[in-house]
Amino acid sequence: MTLLAVENISRSFGSHTALHNISFNVEQGDSFGIIGRSGAGKSTLLRCLNGLEKPDSGRILFCGEDLAALPEKRLVPLRRKIGVVFQHFNLLSSRTAAANVALPLEIAGIAKAQRQKRVNELLDLVGLADHGHKYPAFLSGGQKQRIGIARALAANPVLLLCDEATSALDPETTDSVLALLSDINRKLRLTLLFITHEMDVVHKLGHHVLVLKDGHIAARGTPAEILQNSENSTMPLPDNLSTDAQNGSQAIVRLTLDLKEHPLTPFLIKLEQNTISATILRAQPHQNIEQPAMDVLLHLPAPTEENLSLLNSLARSVEVTGYVTPDL
Numbered sequence: 001m002t003l004l005a006v007e008n009i010s011r012s013f014g015s016h017t018a019l020h021n022i023s024f025n026v027e028q029g030d031s032f033g034i035i036g037r038s039g040a041g042k043s044t045l046l047r048c049l050n051g052l053e054k055p056d057s058g059r060i061l062f063c064g065e066d067l068a069a070l071p072e073k074r075l076v077p078l079r080r081k082i083g084v085v086f087q088h089f090n091l092l093s094s095r096t097a098a099a100n101v102a103l104p105l106e107i108a109g110i111a112k113a114q115r116q117k118r119v120n121e122l123l124d125l126v127g128l129a130d131h132g133h134k135y136p137a138f139l140s141g142g143q144k145q146r147i148g149i150a151r152a153l154a155a156n157p158v159l160l161l162c163d164e165a166t167s168a169l170d171p172e173t174t175d176s177v178l179a180l181l182s183d184i185n186r187k188l189r190l191t192l193l194f195i196t197h198e199m200d201v202v203h204k205l206g207h208h209v210l211v212l213k214d215g216h217i218a219a220r221g222t223p224a225e226i227l228q229n230s231e232n233s234t235m236p237l238p239d240n241l242s243t244d245a246q247n248g249s250q251a252i253v254r255l256t257l258d259l260k261e262h263p264l265t266p267f268l269i270k271l272e273q274n275t276i277s278a279t280i281l282r283a284q285p286h287q288n289i290e291q292p293a294m295d296v297l298l299h300l301p302a303p304t305e306e307n308l309s310l311l312n313s314l315a316r317s318v319e320v321t322g323y324v325t326p327d328l
């Protein structure tokens with residue numbers, strides 16, 4: 001069943017068009033990712049979906065109503081069905097964690113005893129049953145985000161919008177928050193719609209993905225399809241591949257990354273930090289969800305022992321498949 005139907009929405013700021021004729025559907029129970037670089041239009045799209053901004057044209061059908069056309073007064077009850085998780089948590093520093101979670105329930109006029117019961121359930125759900133009395137200043141980033149998630153769930157939303165929910169967190173905390181969101185999606189059958197600029201987040205959390213580029217839909221599909229069809233992965237293999245390493249030749253390396261230990265983005269950052277220049281020719285995730293892994297074909301201009309040994313330390317397996325001579 002379709003929960004959200006976005007039909008041909010466009011939004012401009014002066015002469016700049018931030019969203020061009022965007023259409024997509026989100027099915028109930030889906031975990032739907034929108035990925036794009038900075039300026040692609042992700043936040044503008046999210047604000048439209050949240051009813052905080054109106055598109056210039058198009059319809060946003062949610063629970064049978066058009067968010068793009070409703071007056072503010074009629075938007076309020078619909079917004080309650082949408083929980084939002086923010087990048088910077090947006091907790092009130094003067095309230096305890098429990099009181100932050102309770103806020104949407106207070107606003108909805110829920111009686112105190114019922115509120116407390118629900119807050120306890122939610123703190124338990126996000127793994128912070130013993131932290132309700134703490135003020136945000138005494139919580140770690142990951143704990144703050146868990147409280148943000150509990151607050152977003154308080155009023156029993158039917159859709160959870162996550163706005164770069166893990167961008168402010170370190171990689172380990174990111175993984176645990178993504179695991180929590182994935183659990184919530186599976187166990188509570190709650191529909192997730194998240195925006196991110198990281199393919200790794202899409203890979204771990206998304207069932208379906210939309211790639212936004214300069215306000216246009218550049219691609220859509222499952223995370224695996226997006227990776228396989230990305231610009232990088234469709235680059236042709238060099239046809240002058242040779243098994244002989246000659247002076248000055250560059251290597252084509254096939255490696256398998258264990259995505260739990262070395263997700264793609266941190267892996268690429270690590271290469272950059274070690275000034276290893278490499279181009280991804282192809283990337284193909286394995287089908288086994290229990291042990292997420294990905295085969296990556298790299299063009300490595302400097303296949304020195306040092307560089308290959310670093311690759312070996314990061315990947316499950318590394319194999320030099322051949323050599324190419326650079327075009328001079």
Ligand SMILES: Nc1ncnc2c1ncn2[C@@H]1O[C@H](COP(=O)(O)OP(=O)(O)OP(=O)(O)O)[C@@H](O)[C@H]1O
Binds near residue numbers: 037041
């Ligand atoms: N209120 C505004 N006034 C003018 N231009 C805007 C406004 N909001 C967004 N834009 C422009 O629209 C384009 C899309 O912005 P948007 O913030 O939606 O992108 P984004 O993908 O979320 O980027 P980021 O990840 O950096 O937030 C950008 O060029 C931005 O400058």
